[in-house]
Amino acid sequence: MKSKLVDDASGQPETTAAPNEDAERRLFPATPRGARHARHWAAGRLDAHGLAAGSEQAADILLVIAELVANAVTHARVPGRGFVVTVKVSSQRVRAEVTDARPECRLQPADPTAVEADSDERGRGLLLVAALSDAWGCDHGTAVRPTKTVWAEFKR
Numbered sequence: 001m002k003s004k005l006v007d008d009a010s011g012q013p014e015t016t017a018a019p020n021e022d023a024e025r026r027l028f029p030a031t032p033r034g035a036r037h038a039r040h041w042a043a044g045r046l047d048a049h050g051l052a053a054g055s056e057q058a059a060d061i062l063l064v065i066a067e068l069v070a071n072a073v074t075h076a077r078v079p080g081r082g083f084v085v086t087v088k089v090s091s092q093r094v095r096a097e098v099t100d101a102r103p104e105c106r107l108q109p110a111d112p113t114a115v116e117a118d119s120d121e122r123g124r125g126l127l128l129v130a131a132l133s134d135a136w137g138c139d140h141g142t143a144v145r146p147t148k149t150v151w152a153e154f155k156r
Contacts, residue, residue, distance in 0.1 A: 025086040076102035103146040105138035
């Protein structure tokens with residue numbers, strides 16, 4: 001049976017935590033509205049783990065999540081498939097993941113010298129991800145479940 005995409009406001013978040021780590025994940029529709037809901041949901045998760053909305057670290061994490069979510073909606077959209085945001089928090093790190101339905105990992109930050117100032121609105125997002133996070137990358141799904149997960153980690 002084909003699963004139906006549900007709105008992010010329904011259900012409880014799924015918990016998938018490693019030892020000493022709290023993790024929550026939620027499925028969102030691959031739409032601009034879904035991206036907005038994902039950003040608000042992630043902000044709530046960070047706040048629940050003591051990363052206040054006004055802190056510089058929370059702002060950096062949320063900016064990276066916003067970029068990864070925007071990439072999933074803009075570049076990896078597959079009709080009928082959503083994206084999943086996972087936020088994992090431990091005493092030492094925060095890991096944000098965005099999993100989408102496109103298995104291709106073509107993730108190279110743009111060359112900052114190749115982007116003309118104020119002339120191109122694209123190509124800068126992964127530069128932000130690289131600059132604001134302590135580590136980031138892309139993991140592939142399986143042959144049975146072809147996806148990709150783009151992640152970023154932040155030291156606490």
